[in-house]
Amino acid sequence: xxxxxxxxxxxxxxxxxxxxxxxxxxxxxxxxxxxxxxxxxxxxxxxxxxxxxxxxxxxxxxxxxxxxxxxxxxxxxxxxxxxxxxxxxxxxxxxxxxxxxxxxxxxxxxxxxxxxxxxxxxxxxxxxxxxxxxxxxxx
Amino acid sequence: xxxxxxxxxxxxxxxxxxxxxxxxxxxxxxxxxxxxxxxxxxxxxxxxxxxxxxxxxxxxxxxxxxxxxxxxxxxxxxxxxxxxxxxxxxxxxxxxxxxxxxxxxxxxxxxxxxxxxxxxxxxxxxxxxxxxxxxxxxx
DNA sequence: TATTGTTATACTCTATAACTATA
DNA sequence: TATAGTTATAGAGTATAACAATA
Numbered sequence: 001x002x003x004x005x006x007x008x009x010x011x012x013x014x015x016x017x018x019x020x021x022x023x024x025x026x027x028x029x030x031x032x033x034x035x036x037x038x039x040x041x042x043x044x045x046x047x048x049x050x051x052x053x054x055x056x057x058x059x060x061x062x063x064x065x066x067x068x069x070x071x072x073x074x075x076x077x078x079x080x081x082x083x084x085x086x087x088x089x090x091x092x093x094x095x096x097x098x099x100x101x102x103x104x105x106x107x108x109x110x111x112x113x114x115x116x117x118x119x120x121x122x123x124x125x126x127x128x129x130x131x132x133x134x135x136x137x138x139x
Numbered sequence: 140x141x142x143x144x145x146x147x148x149x150x151x152x153x154x155x156x157x158x159x160x161x162x163x164x165x166x167x168x169x170x171x172x173x174x175x176x177x178x179x180x181x182x183x184x185x186x187x188x189x190x191x192x193x194x195x196x197x198x199x200x201x202x203x204x205x206x207x208x209x210x211x212x213x214x215x216x217x218x219x220x221x222x223x224x225x226x227x228x229x230x231x232x233x234x235x236x237x238x239x240x241x242x243x244x245x246x247x248x249x250x251x252x253x254x255x256x257x258x259x260x261x262x263x264x265x266x267x268x269x270x271x272x273x274x275x276x277x278x
Numbered sequence: 279t280a281t282t283g284t285t286a287t288a289c290t291c292t293a294t295a296a297c298t299a300t301a
Numbered sequence: 302t303a304t305a306g307t308t309a310t311a312g313a314g315t316a317t318a319a320c321a322a323t324a
Contacts, residue, residue, distance in 0.1 A: 127270075171290080201307075202292055
């Protein structure tokens with residue numbers, strides 16, 4: 001076979017990452033998408049509206065709904081009506097949610113380290129810069 | 140927000156790639172997975188057994204079944220019983236399938252070029268080598 | 279009218295487990 | 302017994318379109 005193209009490589013490596021996440025986050029009762037939402041909420045350090053959270057995650061609001069449904073059912077977030085605009089829903093991270101985020105963060109770090117284990121710190125930085133450049137052109 | 144980690148970047152860039160594929164392959168009546176299967180079959184230059192094709196695509200055989208179902212329905216591949224081992228199914232690329240592969244290849248190339256447009260040839264090569272190293276450690 | 283979020287629906291990608299036919 | 306592939310089922314991730322509530 002031999003010659004794997006760059007797009008195909010990207011796809012394969014990304015699939016491995018997802019695989020690692022699924023297996024490490026699964027025992028915590030989280031999907032990668034849920035863990036991502038927790039991360040954004042924790043980083044924001046304040047409740048976020050659905051539209052805003054979806055933007056940060058780069059998915060459409062409709063796709064966020066079941067993610068938040070699941071997190072709410074697990075008690076990791078809470079929906080609140082935005083007093084400033086009653087059309088809006090504020091997604092509030094609970095203390096359980098914050099704790100789950102910390103655990104998930106470790107799991108995600110481990111999966112990341114495992115995936116990029118063969119790269120030196122320098123190479124990892126290089127990879128990050130290349131991918132950043134690719135990503136940035138669309139933002 | 141600022142500090143996006145390497146794994147997250149990988150996920151985001153990969154998502155963009157998928158997005159580009161979906162939009163360019165959709166009008167051709169192909170999903171990215173179907174186009175991948177066509178590519179492997181075209182590269183192999185001979186019919187492949189289901190198990191072998193799944194291996195090349197790095198998915199389990201069960202996941203390949205609906206992909207081949209769809210391609211067969213579109214007349215792009217044909218299932219044949221392997222005369223050497225009647226348990227096995229040979230997936231044969233039809234001439235229509237070969238033509239569809241050529242068209243899909245262009246679409247995929249365009250999506251790839253668009254995605255990595257901001258990188259120089261040298262940077263693309265660098266990225267490819269880094270991802271290859273990551274991928275190779277698991278093979 | 280425009281915005282926010284949800285309901286409804288659907289498709290892709292992937293997996294595990296159980297079954298059938300064949301070896 | 303072991304292998305190849307399918308049926309059955311499920312769970313993530315994603316999207317578009319239509320709608321209700323609110324602004």
